[in-house]
Amino acid sequence: MANAASYRVPAGDRRLILAYIGIALAHLAVGILLGFMQGMEHAGIDLYKYTFLAHYYQGLSMHGVYNALVFTTFFIAGFLHFAVTHSFQRPMKWPALSWVTFWLMTAGLLMVDWALLTNRASVLYTSYAPLQAHWAYYLGLVLIVVGTLLILANMVATYLAWRRESPGQRTPLPAFGALVTMIMWGMASLGIAVQFIFLLLPWSLGWTDRIDPLISRTLFWFTGHPLVYFWLLPAYTSWYFMLPKQAGGKLFSEPLARLAFLLFIPLSLPVGFHHQFLDPGVSTGYKGIHAFLTFAVFMPSMITAFTVLASLELGGRARGGKGLLGWIRTLPWGDPSFTLQALAMVLFALGGVSGLVNASYNLNLVVHNTMFVPGHFHLTVGTAVALTFMAVAYWLVPYLTGKKLWGRKAAVVQGWLWFIGMAIMSRGMSWAGLMGVPRRTALGQAPYVLPEWLTAFNWMALGGAILTVSGVLFFTVLIMTALRGQPAAEGEVDVPLAEPLEDEAVPTYLDRFRPWVIGAAVLVLLAYGPAVVQLVSVANPVSPGFRPY
Amino acid sequence: MHVHPYERMWIRLSAVLLVVFGIAIAVSSLALGVTIPGATPRSVATGLPADATPSQGWVRELGPGRYEVNLVARMWGFEPNVIRVPKGSTVTFYVHSQDVLHGFKIKDTTVSMMAIPGQVGRASYTFEEPGEYLYVCHEYCGLGHHVMSGKVIVE
Numbered sequence: 001m002a003n004a005a006s007y008r009v010p011a012g013d014r015r016l017i018l019a020y021i022g023i024a025l026a027h028l029a030v031g032i033l034l035g036f037m038q039g040m041e042h043a044g045i046d047l048y049k050y051t052f053l054a055h056y057y058q059g060l061s062m063h064g065v066y067n068a069l070v071f072t073t074f075f076i077a078g079f080l081h082f083a084v085t086h087s088f089q090r091p092m093k094w095p096a097l098s099w100v101t102f103w104l105m106t107a108g109l110l111m112v113d114w115a116l117l118t119n120r121a122s123v124l125y126t127s128y129a130p131l132q133a134h135w136a137y138y139l140g141l142v143l144i145v146v147g148t149l150l151i152l153a154n155m156v157a158t159y160l161a162w163r164r165e166s167p168g169q170r171t172p173l174p175a176f177g178a179l180v181t182m183i184m185w186g187m188a189s190l191g192i193a194v195q196f197i198f199l200l201l202p203w204s205l206g207w208t209d210r211i212d213p214l215i216s217r218t219l220f221w222f223t224g225h226p227l228v229y230f231w232l233l234p235a236y237t238s239w240y241f242m243l244p245k246q247a248g249g250k251l252f253s254e255p256l257a258r259l260a261f262l263l264f265i266p267l268s269l270p271v272g273f274h275h276q277f278l279d280p281g282v283s284t285g286y287k288g289i290h291a292f293l294t295f296a297v298f299m300p301s302m303i304t305a306f307t308v309l310a311s312l313e314l315g316g317r318a319r320g321g322k323g324l325l326g327w328i329r330t331l332p333w334g335d336p337s338f339t340l341q342a343l344a345m346v347l348f349a350l351g352g353v354s355g356l357v358n359a360s361y362n363l364n365l366v367v368h369n370t371m372f373v374p375g376h377f378h379l380t381v382g383t384a385v386a387l388t389f390m391a392v393a394y395w396l397v398p399y400l401t402g403k404k405l406w407g408r409k410a411a412v413v414q415g416w417l418w419f420i421g422m423a424i425m426s427r428g429m430s431w432a433g434l435m436g437v438p439r440r441t442a443l444g445q446a447p448y449v450l451p452e453w454l455t456a457f458n459w460m461a462l463g464g465a466i467l468t469v470s471g472v473l474f475f476t477v478l479i480m481t482a483l484r485g486q487p488a489a490e491g492e493v494d495v496p497l498a499e500p501l502e503d504e505a506v507p508t509y510l511d512r513f514r515p516w517v518i519g520a521a522v523l524v525l526l527a528y529g530p531a532v533v534q535l536v537s538v539a540n541p542v543s544p545g546f547r548p549y
Numbered sequence: 550m551h552v553h554p555y556e557r558m559w560i561r562l563s564a565v566l567l568v569v570f571g572i573a574i575a576v577s578s579l580a581l582g583v584t585i586p587g588a589t590p591r592s593v594a595t596g597l598p599a600d601a602t603p604s605q606g607w608v609r610e611l612g613p614g615r616y617e618v619n620l621v622a623r624m625w626g627f628e629p630n631v632i633r634v635p636k637g638s639t640v641t642f643y644v645h646s647q648d649v650l651h652g653f654k655i656k657d658t659t660v661s662m663m664a665i666p667g668q669v670g671r672a673s674y675t676f677e678e679p680g681e682y683l684y685v686c687h688e689y690c691g692l693g694h695h696v697m698s699g700k701v702i703v704e
Contacts, residue, residue, distance in 0.1 A: 131689075131690075212667060213666050214667065217665070252553070252556075253552070277585050278661055280586045280669055295567045303556075306555075307556070310556070361585065365583065369663075435656075438654065438685050440688070441687075445695050445696075447696055448685060450683070543649075543667070546648055
């Protein structure tokens with residue numbers, strides 16, 4: 001496979017990838033703007049009255065769905081399509097299906113957009129029954145999920161075709177990352193597939209009267225936590241397999257990188273009860289098992305911390321860095337794509353620590369549903385994932401359009417502003433959470449707000465404002481790249497592909513998916529099976545739908 | 550598989566760290582009694598006062614320094630929204646939701662839980678210090694979510 005870096009993905013695929021990324025970023029823009037309004041609301045400034053939005057919670061529903069579901073899913077669809085076609089250097093097995101999938105997901109998204117914009121789905125991103133949304137909202141989300149499963153099918157078919165064509169070769173690393181992500185997600189989606197198709201959709205259409213909120217919630221979190229690894233693994237794909245090249249280094253250990261990815265297939269899945277530690281009706285025994293397994297899924301992330309950092313150190317030293325920490329200074333801090341991802345990792349370390357707090361069984365009593373939780377996930381999905389996807393866009397959009405990035409310096413500043421803004425906002429949120437401030441609450445209107453909380457609220461507002469400036473800068477750079485970017489010469493915007501430090505043999509089990517999928521299925525049956533049987537056997541469908549928004 | 554000695558050390562240290570955290574959790578939940586809600590029975594607590602209906606909240610003294618509170622969460626308030634107990638009381642809360650999901654968290658205590666229709670949550674806490682303890686709904690429950698609060702007054 002000669003000259004992989006300069007291999008050009010065919011024009012049709014480039015258009016498809018750009019379309020996914022364009023939709024993703026358009027929704028991110030709206031999501032960021034709504035985040036700004038939320039920060040201002042907490043500081044006592046109501047901006048909602050100047051918009052068509054009915055209230056804070058409509059904006060909050062859109063903020064969560066657009067940033068955490070639409071931006072992530074559509075960006076991942078585009079990025080992983082790129083990773084697969086580029087790594088395998090062949091078209092997808094079913095090219096027509098790729099476009100059918102795109103239009104199906106877009107149709108679903110339009111239904112979701114309509115329901116959210118008209119205040120028919122202000123149920124927040126978790127869609128907790130008995131809050132009920134318009135059926136079009138649920139159906140739209142089902143279509144998006146079905147689309148992701150079609151992407152999985154197409155990728156697996158492409159992988160199998162490539163295997164036949166390339167006997168004896170190891171799966172190229174970016175495609176390997178893409179496959180792990182989608183296989184894990186395919187298994188994880190079972191929960192919301194059942195919840196949306198068999199519970200929420202018939203209930204919202206009036207075909208069924210009542211629903212068991214605890215079962216609905218359990219199905220949601222079956223998918224809801226693996227969902228965060230669906231967001232994270234594409235970022236890891238970039239950190240492991242692309243970023244070392246951008247830093248001038250090499251992938252420190254290929255076998256451990258593969259092991260970390262594969263571990264996510266079984267360990268991402270049986271952890272959902274850690275979102276339900278405080279749910280009455282779920283046994284403490286299963287909550288304890290899920291707490292233990294959540295700790296286990298921390299391990300591949302610890303491997304990632306070492307391997308990726310060591311890969312970057314190789315780069316810093318290759319670029320002349322000396323001494324214990326001198327290699328950090330010599331890293332390419334002028335390259336926006338590198339800088340954004342390095343900063344994303346710094347905040348991700350803190351996000352990992354606060355995640356451990358959340359997952360720590362009874363320690364969760366302190367932080368459950370407080371502002372500490374958004375303080376955590378704005379460091380993970382809001383920075384580790386979002387900032388990395390922005391970094392990817394900084395080379396991928398030029399690659400796809402054949403235009404050089406406009407305003408490299410502005411892009412670097414954008415990354416730093418996101419880092420600073422998020423550090424401030426997350427600090428405010430975590431602090432507020434430890435003081436007992438509830439999340440998902442229009443705090444600017446809450447009569448019970450205590451004076452001691454106000455400083456933390458101002459931190460959130462300030463951080464949110466800096467993030468918004470960063471967001472505006474990000475979109476300015478990309479739009480100017482599209483409109484005014486200089487045409488790039490041949491080979492000028494290559495794909496960053498990291499080489500392993502040592503070309504060592506990789507055990508076969510680290511290049512096969514089936515044993516890991518089987519292991520995951522067994523683990524899920526053990527960790528969920530009896531608990532779900534128990535919940536269903538004493539099902540208590542008491543709830544009609546409520547639309548109090 | 551070849552693993553660099555430093556990386557091997559790092560992986561081992563990570564595992565040790567998690568084991569230490571796990572032990573801390575086990576000690577605090579098993580020995581110190583910091584517990585989370587479990588699979589409690591789904592009936593309203595017994596001992597309904599003569600003047601109360603099952604859909605109302607109430608406070609009942611079980612004995613010296615022991616209280617039981619049946620707390621009803623509904624859009625958008627708690628019933629009762631003021632609870633008075635003497636200093637040093639151990640209060641057991643049974644939390645019911647009558648419509649959508651709600652949350653119940655008493656500031657500066659270990660009482661926090663979800664209120665799920667069809668389920669009953671239970672938590673106990675001993676109020677050693679006098680003062681006012683704010684409690685709020687910590688799950689989004691519609692337009693008036695942010696006004697849902699009450700307080701335990703410990704005298």
